[in-house]
Amino acid sequence: MAARQGFITVDWGTTNRRIYVVSAAGAIEERIKDDLGVLSVPSGGFGAMIADLRARFGQRPLILAGMVGSNRGWVETPYIPCPSDVHALVAGLKRLGDGSIAIVPGVCHISGDHADVMRGEELQILGALAAGLIPGDAPVCHPGTHAKWINLHGSHIAAFRTVMTGEIFRVLSEHSILADLIHADVRPDNAFVAGVRHGLHHDDLSAELFSIRARVLLGRMESAAAPSYASGLLIGNDIKIGLSFTKAADDVTLIGEPNLTALYAAALRTAGMDTRQIDGEEAFLAGAKRIAEEIAWDET
């Protein structure tokens, strides 16, 4: 049964936070993004953060997802193993206070030598499934700091693999010898497509990255092309790993920030794949609503 008074949900990441206030009828009354990610909260400071949310938005139930449930967050909420669906997420919720606060667990995947974790993306993926946005069993890619490639089976996350694409690009663009060259906006232009092609067809990422600097020094690449080429290279490499894992036949569903899903869609077209793009924010809200409906708020 849905919470009669509506609810507040927070996509609480490492460095940012997105707050949504949802009415009993499911309308979004407020959308707020700020930089109060879990790393900005002082030790013992979550109680005050929650009191502030309640003071601003009323005594509604709170659904918290993302890194807030990690060992660097508020209360560690154990990963639930694959295969996992919305019912498994609900069963794994950590209820706090008088029960009106629920932290959504992450999902883990262990198989042979393979071990992987996600925290935050599961609510978007299962939300998109619940809202009927993902057709059949097509594999899903969630690009980002830690890109996820997910195999679905029915209404379950069956297996997934993480590729550190976004984070590797960030640390190189901020802290490496490539920083001056690639610290600029990336566009899906010809340089990007050339990088994607190299990444898709070669296994030499950590060498080809240095070649960018060498080509610019030797006058064989315009420095303006370097950010898009580097990004294309990393995304092409990411897609090669992802498609090898998901064994996608011919189409991929992309969920995430629209600027990132657009870049990955351009890269996947270069790989000959069809894509559909789902806004991660809408998928998150669909997931949070589904959780709100499943929770027995009155029991608490």
Add this chain to the structure above:
Amino acid sequence: MAARQGFITVDWGTTNRRIYVVSAAGAIEERIKDDLGVLSVPSGGFGAMIADLRARFGQRPLILAGMVGSNRGWVETPYIPCPSDVHALVAGLKRLGDGSIAIVPGVCHISGDHADVMRGEELQILGALAAGLIPGDAPVCHPGTHAKWINLHGSHIAAFRTVMTGEIFRVLSEHSILADLIHADVRPDNAFVAGVRHGLHHDDLSAELFSIRARVLLGRMESAAAPSYASGLLIGNDIKIGLSFTKAADDVTLIGEPNLTALYAAALRTAGMDTRQIDGEEAFLAGAKRIAEEIAWDET
């Protein structure tokens, strides 16, 4: 003809500097290492640095190698193209002041789409060749921030490829989500060898790196094993790229810092290769002596 008064040579890198004072008979009178790399020298400040060297060590000729000749150094000294040998280095020297200062050029390699540069390693490699430390045409690996894999032909550097192994490890260990896990000493232990094996036999570096965090979170890897596993993974991947480039039959010559050449030797053993290790400092000095002998100091 060798300089009659001996010489001073500086291996002048980005963040560190090694100074050697060499007698006319070739004996090393002083070895000094400090942190006055080129990035620490203020704009217009090289003249004062040179005056200081002369005041401390006498009016001997100065041979400067490494990043001091780059576009971030003192006077940009153009790369000389492969194939290059000691004579080509001497022909490409930048002579400064009254001619008693010589900056050694870097080497570049352009072939089809491939473009690469080195600055500093060339003197070690050609020095080791001149001193008879490298047998025949065996490929050379120079591990480091930017590892180099070099094909030799006779007394020439014929071709080479750079892999950003050391720098990727550094930026991940200082600035990524893996920082807490891998920011510790690396040893050639079982975890290192397991990482090397994975890197040699898989093409999923940017995914396997994240798996380290997942395994530790899920209790499937001791956190103490993470630094060595991550290093092994990156070095295994490096060796895979390097052997694919050099097409080494069964042995590789390693030149560089002894702790690094030892790690690479352990990794290459895992790949079934024989190695010999040459101390990069001795190779550098052999190269500087060879340059000093070739220079016509008296012409200036």
